[in-house]
Amino acid sequence: MTRDTDVDVVIVGAGYVGIYAVHRLRDQLGLSVLAFDSAGDVGGTWYWNQYPGARCDIESVHYSYSFSEELQREWRWSERYAAQPEILAYLNHVADRFDVRRSMRFRTRITSIVWDDDAVHWRVGTDDGAVTTARFVMSGAGNVSLPKKPEFPGMEDFRGEVYATHRWPHEGADLRGKRVGVIGTGASGIQLIPVIAGEVEHLTVFQRTPNYASPLRNRPLTDDEYDEVVANYRDIRTAARQNFMGITADPARPSAKGASEEERREVYDHYYQRGGFHLLISSYQDLLFDPESNETLAQYVRDRIAERVEDPAVAELLSPTDHPYGTKRVPMETNYYETFNRDNVTLVDVRSAPIERVTETGIRVGGTDHELDVIVSAMGFDAFTGALLDMGVVGRGGLSLREKWADGPRTYLGIAAQGFPNFFMITGPQSAVALYNNPSAIEDHVEFASDAIKHTLDHGLDTIEATSDAESGWVRTVEEMAQTSLFPRARSWYMGANIPGKPISPMLYLGGAPAYRQICADVVEGGYHGFDLSSTSALVG
Numbered sequence: 296m297t298r299d300t301d302v303d304v305v306i307v308g309a310g311y312v313g314i315y316a317v318h319r320l321r322d323q324l325g326l327s328v329l330a331f332d333s334a335g336d337v338g339g340t341w342y343w344n345q346y347p348g349a350r351c352d353i354e355s356v357h358y359s360y361s362f363s364e365e366l367q368r369e370w371r372w373s374e375r376y377a378a379q380p381e382i383l384a385y386l387n388h389v390a391d392r393f394d395v396r397r398s399m400r401f402r403t404r405i406t407s408i409v410w411d412d413d414a415v416h417w418r419v420g421t422d423d424g425a426v427t428t429a430r431f432v433m434s435g436a437g438n439v440s441l442p443k444k445p446e447f448p449g450m451e452d453f454r455g456e457v458y459a460t461h462r463w464p465h466e467g468a469d470l471r472g473k474r475v476g477v478i479g480t481g482a483s484g485i486q487l488i489p490v491i492a493g494e495v496e497h498l499t500v501f502q503r504t505p506n507y508a509s510p511l512r513n514r515p516l517t518d519d520e521y522d523e524v525v526a527n528y529r530d531i532r533t534a535a536r537q538n539f540m541g542i543t544a545d546p547a548r549p550s551a552k553g554a555s556e557e558e559r560r561e562v563y564d565h566y567y568q569r570g571g572f573h574l575l576i577s578s579y580q581d582l583l584f585d586p587e588s589n590e591t592l593a594q595y596v597r598d599r600i601a602e603r604v605e606d607p608a609v610a611e612l613l614s615p616t617d618h619p620y621g622t623k624r625v626p627m628e629t630n631y632y633e634t635f636n637r638d639n640v641t642l643v644d645v646r647s648a649p650i651e652r653v654t655e656t657g658i659r660v661g662g663t664d665h666e667l668d669v670i671v672s673a674m675g676f677d678a679f680t681g682a683l684l685d686m687g688v689v690g691r692g693g694l695s696l697r698e699k700w701a702d703g704p705r706t707y708l709g710i711a712a713q714g715f716p717n718f719f720m721i722t723g724p725q726s727a728v729a730l731y732n733n734p735s736a737i738e739d740h741v742e743f744a745s746d747a748i749k750h751t752l753d754h755g756l757d758t759i760e761a762t763s764d765a766e767s768g769w770v771r772t773v774e775e776m777a778q779t780s781l782f783p784r785a786r787s788w789y790m791g792a793n794i795p796g797k798p799i800s801p802m803l804y805l806g807g808a809p810a811y812r813q814i815c816a817d818v819v820e821g822g823y824h825g826f827d828l829s830s831t832s833a834l835v836g
Contacts, residue, residue: 301427303328304320305331306435307433313330314395316744326748332399351377355376357541366392374516375512406420407419416430433721473495480502482624486629488634492640506615541735551578559595586784617785618786622787706725706770707826708726709723754828756828765825
């Protein structure tokens with residue numbers, strides 16, 4: 296019996312996931328698809344995050360699609376690490392090249408995704424009052440798309456301008472000559488702060504938790520360098536897929552604590568100068584699992600901070616001591632620490648004296664009022680689960696995803712959940728994405744989900760759904776891996792600990808990209824082991 300739905304697949308989002316999902320499902324598999332995004336155009340994160348200094352911290356040659364040889368050869372990255380305008384231009388180019396916009400609906404927010412057991416399809420409600428039915432849903436809602444809400448009162452009382460890094464005005468913001476306060480020193484704050492410090496009258500940075508920021512070492516890519524990349528892209532992609540993080544990197548040595556102090560210093564110096572994530576992934580293999588080894592790198596970074604910041608008291612405030620290196624996502628920086636040597640920059644420690652409230656004229660901390668013209672929130676996101684739970688997903692028997700995940704996420708492979716048939720969470724919680732180059736992780740998941748959909752349809756089946764046993768086994772695997780690591784020692788969004796009241800639970804698979812990819816391949820090879828594939832008798836014939 297022919298399924299009576301508006302489309303075969305509804306896709307959530309129009310970023311890296313949405314663009315590729317539309318192309319693969321529509322153009323390669325011949326399915327009808329419709330993607331929704333609240334943004335005005337394609338881009339996802341890179342449509343919204345247009346704050347000064349916004350830049351990728353994965354090398355540009357990796358932060359791109361690999362599914363099209365022609366696409367790889369025709370796009371030319373200008374820098375080692377692309378800035379937001381260039382990444383958005385790239386995604387617009389891909390959208391144009393594969394004509395995906397005709398299958399997308401912009402400025403439309405999904406408000407509900409409800410499984411209809413009788414009709415055996417999803418009903419997707421949107422804020423324009425429409426309902427779209429689909430046999431399958433593929434969510435690319437994003438792991439860092441729902442912002443963390445401010446934890447202090449009075450923002451509505453402030454008479455000045457208020458901006459947020461996650462929703463920076465596309466027309467820009469004029470900060471010249473103004474007293475600006477930035478709340479938050481995570482990745483976006485660390486990118487923003489050095490860029491605006493030279494144009495504002497005074498910059499006040501409100502820091503609760505210092506981070507082990509490492510140098511990015513960005514620079515332009517020469518024509519010769521890029522020609523070499525294009526000529527060898529196939530080998531580069533192959534090497535990247537064999538790496539723990541999905542990029543090309545030197546193989547790491549076995550153990551930091553097993554090396555001499557002189558050897559460690561030479562290794563750390565080399566990768567500190569090289570920049571990016573190489574300091575973490577190319578130095579020693581046990582940094583995320585052995586506390587003694589980790590401390591050697593943590594102390595090394597603290598020493599570099601002390602060398603770069605002139606005021607010892609400020610350097611101490613900027614030096615983390617409450618979590619191991621790498622157990623929070625390591626921000627990459629350019630002249631971040633030198634910014635605090637400027638006369639017009641003040642660091643305020645809000646751990647020892649928390650923000651009391653926002654006043655009409657600024658921010659009050661420990662009884663002291665900091666007068667401001669502009670407040671910028673850079674407080675991070677309700678990562679991994681936030682965007683999924685915000686869409687009103689309801690599965691079999693009226694069970695909501697929010698209810699199912701009341702004690703933390705439960706998934707199979709980070710892409711599916713028992714009780715939610717024909718629903719795929721691209722790079723969802725408990726997948727390998729947080730320690731995996733995002734576009735590569737997205738391609739892996741979109742291809743896995745697309746192939747699963749094709750398998751279901753080709754075999755005349757109605758649903759594909761994770762089994763309870765497979766889900767429980769995967770949750771145990773993720774939790775056991777986390778417990779053997781240092782990640783539980785940090786209050787980070789990797790563990791859900793940055794959101795008050797959110798269950799503390801590991802949000803990522805720690806086995807690395809190659810191991811995760813092999814697990815997924817084995818699932819497919821075993822006839823989608825761990826999934827229940829079924830046909831609804833009432834609809835057969």
